Amino acid sequence: MNKVMLGLVLGAVLGLLDGLSAWFTPAVRSMMATIVLGSTVKGLVAGLLIGWFARKVRSVPLGVLFGLVVGFVLAYIIAAMPDANGNHYWFEIILPGTLVGLIVGYATQRYGKAPVPKTA
Amino acid sequence: MKTPDDATVARLQRILDTPELGDGRYELGERIGAGGMGVVHVGLDRRLGREVAIKFVRPGALAASDVARLRREALLLARLEHPGIVPVHDLGELPEGGVFLVMKRVRGRGLDEVVQGGVPLGERLRLFLQLADTIAFAHAAGVLHRDLKPANVMVGTFGEVLAMDWGVARVVAGSDATTEAQPATPGGGPPGTSAGTVIGTPGWMAPEQARGDAISSGVRMDVFGLGRVLGMLLDAPGPAGAAARTPPAPLRSIARRATAEAPGERYPGVPEMAAEVRRFLDGERVLAHHETPAERIRRVLAPHTIAIVLIGAYVLVRALLFAINRR
Numbered sequence: 324m325n326k327v328m329l330g331l332v333l334g335a336v337l338g339l340l341d342g343l344s345a346w347f348t349p350a351v352r353s354m355m356a357t358i359v360l361g362s363t364v365k366g367l368v369a370g371l372l373i374g375w376f377a378r379k380v381r382s383v384p385l386g387v388l389f390g391l392v393v394g395f396v397l398a399y400i401i402a403a404m405p406d407a408n409g410n411h412y413w414f415e416i417i418l419p420g421t422l423v424g425l426i427v428g429y430a431t432q433r434y435g436k437a438p439v440p441k442t443a
Numbered sequence: 444m445k446t447p448d449d450a451t452v453a454r455l456q457r458i459l460d461t462p463e464l465g466d467g468r469y470e471l472g473e474r475i476g477a478g479g480m481g482v483v484h485v486g487l488d489r490r491l492g493r494e495v496a497i498k499f500v501r502p503g504a505l506a507a508s509d510v511a512r513l514r515r516e517a518l519l520l521a522r523l524e525h526p527g528i529v530p531v532h533d534l535g536e537l538p539e540g541g542v543f544l545v546m547k548r549v550r551g552r553g554l555d556e557v558v559q560g561g562v563p564l565g566e567r568l569r570l571f572l573q574l575a576d577t578i579a580f581a582h583a584a585g586v587l588h589r590d591l592k593p594a595n596v597m598v599g600t601f602g603e604v605l606a607m608d609w610g611v612a613r614v615v616a617g618s619d620a621t622t623e624a625q626p627a628t629p630g631g632g633p634p635g636t637s638a639g640t641v642i643g644t645p646g647w648m649a650p651e652q653a654r655g656d657a658i659s660s661g662v663r664m665d666v667f668g669l670g671r672v673l674g675m676l677l678d679a680p681g682p683a684g685a686a687a688r689t690p691p692a693p694l695r696s697i698a699r700r701a702t703a704e705a706p707g708e709r710y711p712g713v714p715e716m717a718a719e720v721r722r723f724l725d726g727e728r729v730l731a732h733h734e735t736p737a738e739r740i741r742r743v744l745a746p747h748t749i750a751i752v753l754i755g756a757y758v759l760v761r762a763l764l765f766a767i768n769r770r
Contacts, residue, residue, distance in 0.1 A: 433749070
């Protein structure tokens with residue numbers, strides 16, 4: 324699978340699982356659909372960006388760093404949105420979200436197929 | 444009369460041991476090596492202005508069979524053009540009889556010396572595979588080395604691996620030694636390798652060689668030698684400061700199969716043996732090794748250690764957050 328596609332698939336799957344794990348936080352169960360949708364979209368965006376980066380830059384350390392930053396920034400944006408009661412879930416969102424970015428960053432570099440160079 | 448001192452005697456001996464090379468094209472320098480039959484000196488090719496290595500039969504030990512063997516080695520090396528084999532530039536006649544061999548001057552160290560300095564396992568296997576590829580090439584050209592040992596393997600300054608000392612090598616029938624070996628024409632083997640003659644180095648030669656059968660097992664004889672070399676490489680120390688590790692069991696199994704007592708139980712050829720080492724390096728199952736379920740799991744998961752750790756970290760974070768939220 325090419326790096327961008329792998330990033331998209333992994334981002335979507337991990338984002339979906341990340342969203343579903345909100346079920347373990349009883350206070351937000353009423354917002355599950357929104358959380359799962361938001362988390363999946365966040366995963367897709369992160370996967371797309373990280374996959375694109377992996378296609379451009381072939382370096383596992385840089386890929387992991389980029390994934391970590393993208394995961395953190397996107398998770399921060401989500402975490403900055405309060406729930407209906409005005410509560411923020413900084414750690415609950417940022418920590419796993421950053422880790423998901425890191426995993427996608429590593430996976431796209433390690434397992435994604437590099438594009439075949441065009442011959443003249 | 445005054446008795447000459449040891450240094451003088453040694454100098455005179457060196458002069459006596461250094462033959463005249465005839466037409467003056469080559470200038471003989473210091474001695475850089477010696478084997479059972481010949482000595483090797485560094486030399487200068489005056490015509491081309493380059494340094495060379497010159498091998499000739501040890502003076503005083505000159506026998507017709509040794510001269511024939513050196514001549515044979517030259518002809519044999521001339522047909523083996525490979526990056527892992529030192530090329531022969533010239534074959535000359537000594538004025539007092541005998542021949543000398545002019546070869547490329549190679550700078551490097553013996554394989555045993557290199558690995559005793561502490562080399563990572565992956566690098567040791569890379570060296571082994573280079574040697575195996577060279578021997579496989581020789582077999583495809585119909586030549587058996589028959590004296591594979593670390594002292595006969597040199598690692599050049601650029602990391603290139605060279606199979607040295609083809610003095611007891613043997614040409615077998617046809618152009619491919621990978622088929623069942625048959626002695627070639629009378630000129631195909633070195634003098635003195637008729638049935639019953641022991642050819643090789645004790646401790647490194649195949650059991651059938653030690654019994655005086657230096658031809659019937661064909662390439663499996665060199666497979667045995669390579670198995671012994673692999674065993675030595677596995678036992679060599681790792682890099683300084685690294686924890687001492689037992690060599691991986693699959694590699695031990697490869698060396699064990701290659702050095703089986705019965706030639707028929709060894710690998711049928713060097714490419715098959717090299718393929719096993721490559722399988723190990725690629726994380727695939729080594730056919731000579733019966734792996735336990737635990738070994739299989741370790742082998743399959745080993746290339747994905749980082750991914751597993753990352754996923755584990757994610758699950759751990761999730762579990763911790765869950766535990767905190769439950770309070």
